[in-house]
Amino acid sequence: MTPALLSAALTLLAVLTLIPPQGRALHRLTPRGSTSATHLAHSARRRLIPLALVILVALGIGLSLGPSTLVTTLVAITALAAVITQRTKSRRQTQATRKRTQIIEACDLLAADLTAGRPPQEALEGAAEACPDLRPAAAAARLGGDVPAVLHLAAESPGAEALKPLAAAWQVADHSGAALATIITRLTTSLRADDSLTRQRSTNLAAAKSTARLLAVLPLFATLLGYALGANPIAFLTTTLPGTACLLTGTALSLTGLTWTNHLATTP
Numbered sequence: 543m544t545p546a547l548l549s550a551a552l553t554l555l556a557v558l559t560l561i562p563p564q565g566r567a568l569h570r571l572t573p574r575g576s577t578s579a580t581h582l583a584h585s586a587r588r589r590l591i592p593l594a595l596v597i598l599v600a601l602g603i604g605l606s607l608g609p610s611t612l613v614t615t616l617v618a619i620t621a622l623a624a625v626i627t628q629r630t631k632s633r634r635q636t637q638a639t640r641k642r643t644q645i646i647e648a649c650d651l652l653a654a655d656l657t658a659g660r661p662p663q664e665a666l667e668g669a670a671e672a673c674p675d676l677r678p679a680a681a682a683a684r685l686g687g688d689v690p691a692v693l694h695l696a697a698e699s700p701g702a703e704a705l706k707p708l709a710a711a712w713q714v715a716d717h718s719g720a721a722l723a724t725i726i727t728r729l730t731t732s733l734r735a736d737d738s739l740t741r742q743r744s745t746n747l748a749a750a751k752s753t754a755r756l757l758a759v760l761p762l763f764a765t766l767l768g769y770a771l772g773a774n775p776i777a778f779l780t781t782t783l784p785g786t787a788c789l790l791t792g793t794a795l796s797l798t799g800l801t802w803t804n805h806l807a808t809t810p
Contacts, residue, residue, distance in 0.1 A: 614780050617793050624797055628755075631804070638701030641675065645704045646737055648673035649730040656723035662712075675702050690716075704733050747806070754803035758796045
């Protein structure tokens with residue numbers, strides 16, 4: 543294997559260390575909603591240590607091969623990390639949206655069962671069948687535990703923020719004796735209205751996000767066009783000072799545009 547190929551392989555390995563493990567068996571052993579700062583910091587350290595080691599090796603090989611290879615390695619690491627970050631964020635947003643929909647449907651079912659006269663414990667168990675995030679709360683209700691506290695804990699999971707007002711509604715009904723069915727019905731109406739606004743905003747921003755991604759990959763098509771015209775863009779970008787400046791500036795501007803677009807799309 544040539545040093546250039548070895549540097550590229552190490553670059554790819556460095557970026558792959560950013561991908562979280564896909565197995566879910568271990569996650570089932572931890573309490574739902576236990577996304578504490580300590581757990582996140584420990585998980586980040588476990589991934590950053592091998593990532594830093596591999597990046598240092600890749601950069602060392604790049605330095606030994608000259609500045610052009612070093613610049614190419616840095617750009618490749620940055621570009622691949624940006625792609626994986628975008629895909630990870632998109633996957634998390636999809637999972638959060640799916641979970642939010644499940645919670646709203648579960649609240650609707652809970653309100654219907656309570657209106658029909660079912661006891662809160664049985665109604666919560668029925669809603670938990672449609673929403674796994676409600677299962678700890680249903681177990682707490684069955685054992686006589688603190689249901690609002692369990693709901694608050696489960697609400698820490700991304701996409702489960704709607705469980706916080708549900709916990710507040712349950713607590714108000716316990717302390718004041720108010721009709722839980724009426725409170726949950728109004729809460730469900732409010733959650734559906736908020737979800738409708740969120741979906742409308744996502745639809746309106748979809749075109750802008752697609753345009754930003756298209757502009758980010760447009761330089762690749764320009765590079766292919768240069769080869770089609772008989773030029774050698776890669777050699778210019780990696781072996782000359784003006785080309786290196788264009789490469790670094792273009793990469794920085796593309797990443798800035800993607801980051802800014804995502805910030806605008808996620809800011810309420």
